[in-house]
Amino acid sequence: xxxxxxxxxxxxxxxxxxxxxxxxxxxxxxxxxxxxxxxxxxxxxxxxxxxxxxxxxxxxxxxxxxxxxxxxxxxxxxxxxxxxxxxxxxxxxxxxxxxxxxxxxxxxxxxxxxxxxxxxxxxxxxxxxxxxxxxxxxxxxxxxxxxxxxxxxxxxxxxxxxxxxxxxxxxxxxxxxxxxxxxxxxxxxxxxxxxxxxxxxxxxxxxxxxxxxxxxxxxxxxxxxxxxxxxxxxxxxxxxxxxxxxxxxxxxxxxxxxxxxxxxxxxxxxxxxxxxxxxxxxxxxxxxxxx
Amino acid sequence: xxxxxxxxxxxxxxxxxxxxxxxxxxxxxxxxxxxxxxxxxxxxxxxxxxxxxxxxxxxxxxxxxxxxxxxxxxxxxxxxxxxxxxxxxxxxxxxxxxxxxxxxxxxxxxxxxxxxxxxxxxxxxxxxxxxxxxxxxxxxxxxxxxxxxxxxxxxxxxxxxxxxxxxxxxxxxxxxxxxxxxxxxxxxxxxxxxxxxxxxxxxxxxxxxxxxxxxxxxxxxxxxxxxxxxxxxx
Numbered sequence: 049x050x051x052x053x054x055x056x057x058x059x060x061x062x063x064x065x066x067x068x069x070x071x072x073x074x075x076x077x078x079x080x081x082x083x084x085x086x087x088x089x090x091x092x093x094x095x096x097x098x099x100x101x102x103x104x105x106x107x108x109x110x111x112x113x114x115x116x117x118x119x120x121x122x123x124x125x126x127x128x129x130x131x132x133x134x135x136x137x138x139x140x141x142x143x144x145x146x147x148x149x150x151x152x153x154x155x156x157x158x159x160x161x162x163x164x165x166x167x168x169x170x171x172x173x174x175x176x177x178x179x180x181x182x183x184x185x186x187x188x189x190x191x192x193x194x195x196x197x198x199x200x201x202x203x204x205x206x207x208x209x210x211x212x213x214x215x216x217x218x219x220x221x222x223x224x225x226x227x228x229x230x231x232x233x234x235x236x237x238x239x240x241x242x243x244x245x246x247x248x249x250x251x252x253x254x255x256x257x258x259x260x261x262x263x264x265x266x267x268x269x270x271x272x273x274x275x276x277x278x279x280x281x282x283x284x285x286x287x288x289x290x291x292x293x294x295x296x297x298x299x300x301x302x303x304x305x306x307x308x309x310x311x312x313x314x315x316x317x318x319x320x321x322x323x324x325x326x327x328x329x330x331x332x333x334x335x336x337x338x339x
Numbered sequence: 340x341x342x343x344x345x346x347x348x349x350x351x352x353x354x355x356x357x358x359x360x361x362x363x364x365x366x367x368x369x370x371x372x373x374x375x376x377x378x379x380x381x382x383x384x385x386x387x388x389x390x391x392x393x394x395x396x397x398x399x400x401x402x403x404x405x406x407x408x409x410x411x412x413x414x415x416x417x418x419x420x421x422x423x424x425x426x427x428x429x430x431x432x433x434x435x436x437x438x439x440x441x442x443x444x445x446x447x448x449x450x451x452x453x454x455x456x457x458x459x460x461x462x463x464x465x466x467x468x469x470x471x472x473x474x475x476x477x478x479x480x481x482x483x484x485x486x487x488x489x490x491x492x493x494x495x496x497x498x499x500x501x502x503x504x505x506x507x508x509x510x511x512x513x514x515x516x517x518x519x520x521x522x523x524x525x526x527x528x529x530x531x532x533x534x535x536x537x538x539x540x541x542x543x544x545x546x547x548x549x550x551x552x553x554x555x556x557x558x559x560x561x562x563x564x565x566x567x568x569x570x571x572x573x
Contacts, residue, residue, distance in 0.1 A: 210441070213430065217438045220427045227387070227419050228486065229410035229442040 051182040053299050059188050060271075061295025062195035063257075065288045066250035067272030068279070069202055070243035072287035074122075075276070076219040077232075077239040080139040084125055084146045086269030087153035088244050092118040092251035093260050094157055097168050107170055115248040122244025125149055126237055133233075150266065157262040166260040191253045198249060199288050202242075206284065211238055219282065267311075274318040280328030290328060340365045340525055341386075341494060346395035348385035354393060355381045357549040363494065368516070368526045370536035373546030379529040380422060382546070383496045386527075387412060387419040399494070410442050418492035422499045424479040426486070428472035432463055435471050435482055439489030449489075456485045459518070477508030484515065495519065497528040501535065513539055534560070 071085045095117045099110035128149070132142055176183035206212040218225045218235040225232055254268065271294060272287075279290025294314060301313040321328060341363040349355035355378045363369045371379050384390040386397055388406055397405045399415060407415070427435050436456060440449050457464035460481055466474065471482060480500055487495060500516065501509040509532065517539050520526050530536035537543045537560055545553040545565065559565060 210437075213434055213438060214441060216430055216434075217427045217441075220429045221425065224421065224425045224427060225438070226409060227389075227421055227425075228439050228490070229413045230438065231410070 049181075049303075051180045053303060054296070055179070055182040055184050055188070057296035057299040058192050058292070059184075059257075059295070060298060061292035062192045063250060063254055063268070064271045064275045064291035064295055065199060066195050066246055066253070067268050068275040068287035068291045069199060069284050070246035070250070071269070071272050072276045072279075072282065072284045073202075073215070073246075074239050074243040076282040076284065077215050078129070078236050079222075079282075080129075080142040080146070081273075082125070082129075082146050083143070083269055083273075084149035084153065085122075085243070085247055085272070086265030086267075087150045088118050088122050088125070088247045088265070089251040089254070089268055090157060090260075090262065090265030091121060091153050092248040093168075093255035093264065094161055094166070096252055096255055097161075097166050097260055100170065101166070101168055111252055114252055115245055118248025118251065119241045119245045122240040122247065123237060126240040130233065130236075150269075154262050154265060161260075161262070163262060168255050168260070171256055187256055191257060194249070194253065198246065202246065203285065205242075211235075215239060270311075270318075271314055274314045274321075276328075277318060277321050277326075278328055280330035283328075283330045286328055286330035289330065340367075340400060341527075342396075342398040343386075344396045344398070346382075346385060346397065347393040348381060348390055348395070349393065350381075350390055355390075355549050356385065358395070359546075359549070359551055361544055361551065361554075363525055363527060365525055366520070366523060367541045368520050368528065368539055370540035370543040371527065371529045371546060372531075372533040372536055372543060373552070377546040378549040379546050380498050381549075383419065383498050383527065383529055386496060387417065389419075413442055413490050413492075416491070416493035417496065418487035418490045418494075419496040420483050420487045420498060420500065423502055424476055424483060426471040426474075426479050426482050429470065431468050431470055432474070432482060433467040435486055436463070436489050439486035443490075452489050452491065456488055459488070459515075460485050475508075477504050477511065480504060480508075480512055481515065484512075484519075488519065492524060494525045494527070497526060499529055499531060501530065501532045509535065 067089065071082060074082045074085065092114050096110055096114040099105045099113055100107055129142055129145065132145060171187050176185045206216060214225070214230050215235055215238065217230060218232050222232050250268070254264070272291065275291030275294045276287040277290065278293055279286030279288065294317065297317060298310050298313050302310055343359060343361045346356055346359045347354055359382060371382065373379050381390055385392050388409055392406055396403060399417065402415070404412060404415060427438060430438065433453070436453055437449070440452060443449050462478060463482060463485055471479060474482060484497070484500065497516065500512050504512060513535055516526060516528065528536055528540065537557060542554065542556055543559050544551050545559070553559065553562065553565065
């Protein structure tokens with residue numbers, strides 16, 4: 049039983065971590081809450097459904113196109129935000145704009161694909177493997193592995209590459225970044241492209257594991273956002289840590305509570321952190337040292 | 340080297356500089372002093388295209404650089420160190436220096452510049468893998484200057500390098516500024532610490548209400564009116 053809960057927590061955490069890391073990357077450089085990130089996930093999952101299940105294209109090819117689609121969609125949203133930034137609007141307005149984009153894209157999905165649940169159906173329902181008494185399907189193993197590899201690559205990218213370092217520089221101090229010739233607008237663009245590509249990959253994994261529904265983006269975004277808050281918003285590694293924690297707490301929670309309360313657990317944790325530790329686990333340390 | 344003619348600049352609607360003329364010759368340290376709000380910092384920002392230039396001309400090495408984008412100004416040989424120990428605090432010392440050379444494509448040059456900077460500031464070499472927020476205030480100011488040196492500037496713009504530093508640290512920073520100048524870098528330094536600035540400068544401009552009120556060499560310290568305003572009348 050315990051191993052099963054650990055496995056379930058890992059699977060949920062891996063998905064949340066992919067959502068939260070992209071969202072957190074965008075937040076850390078652009079300094080505003082991009083809720084429409086959820087819409088990028090939902091639309092990319094539907095796009096994969098469209099290419100693979102409706103048009104019947106090759107699966108690998110569809111996956112690559114879906115990831116590119118996610119990047120372009122995210123970058124396109126950034127172009128809209130850019131118009132607001134040019135007018136020097138506040139981050140509250142940007143937040144409202146991102147909600148508008150989220151609702152817009154979800155409505156678009158409703159019009160294009162309808163409200164009924166869709167299944168991509170690439171992977172036939174497979175019998176789970178037994179690992180230490182827990183049942184896990186090959187797809188779920190793939191989800192965990194792909195997430196871990198991706199998150200490691202993201203970490204490496206931020207620490208070792210020039211663009212990654214420039215992203216951290218803009219996140220840290222945008223004005224100084226401009227002074228040394230780093231264009232923050234360009235870096236915002238990169239963050240949206242990379243963050244949305246990760247969202248696209250999350251969309252594919254979720255799309256294969258679960259059914260598609262138009263509001264799936266909002267649901268995932270709430271989990272990803274909670275993960276990011278737990279870990280410390282603006283810190284990508286914090287977001288990953290927080291997401292896995294959330295995955296575990298949710299799954300261990302239903303040991304004590306009826307499974308219908310699973311989503312409520314995320315909200316309760318979100319409230320607790322916002323009230324008592326708004327800077328999250330990793331956020332608090334730095335802010336003390338800065339003072 | 341740098342010639343500025345009748346510069347009017349400010350922010351959006353508000354004009355702060357009402358026609359400034361100023362010149363920096365190659366190899367000079369030029370100090371700009373003056374009361375708060377006289378437009379000293381805005382002046383540096385207008386050279387570096389960080390505020391709005393309404394009219395006037397900024398000529399650097401016979402080239403009009405008015406309103407040139409920041410990264411092009413760095414290519415031209417101008418570097419700027421903003422006010423208040425501005426470093427990337429969540430990046431390591433070495434990463435800060437690398438970001439200084441962000442626009443540089445040549446890796447060999449980057450490595451050589453880091454070596455040179457470590458030679459000038461040995462403590463940076465020791466702390467190269469530490470996060471910048473762990474440095475003291477004075478060390479952060481040195482790191483900010485070192486970061487600008489990574490760009491091989493011919494003209495260095497320093498905005499209040501002694502702000503918030505202890506007298507001992509201030510002396511160290513000013514000694515470094517003199518040493519950098521000795522290697523052929525021209526410098527404009529804006530300072531609250533008027534006496535110190537005039538002492539290291541070849542020439543000084545005094546700003547008042549967005550205009551140059553007075554300019555001259557070290558003898559400016561003896562000017563009665565200036566003495567009264569800046570040096571407590573003694």
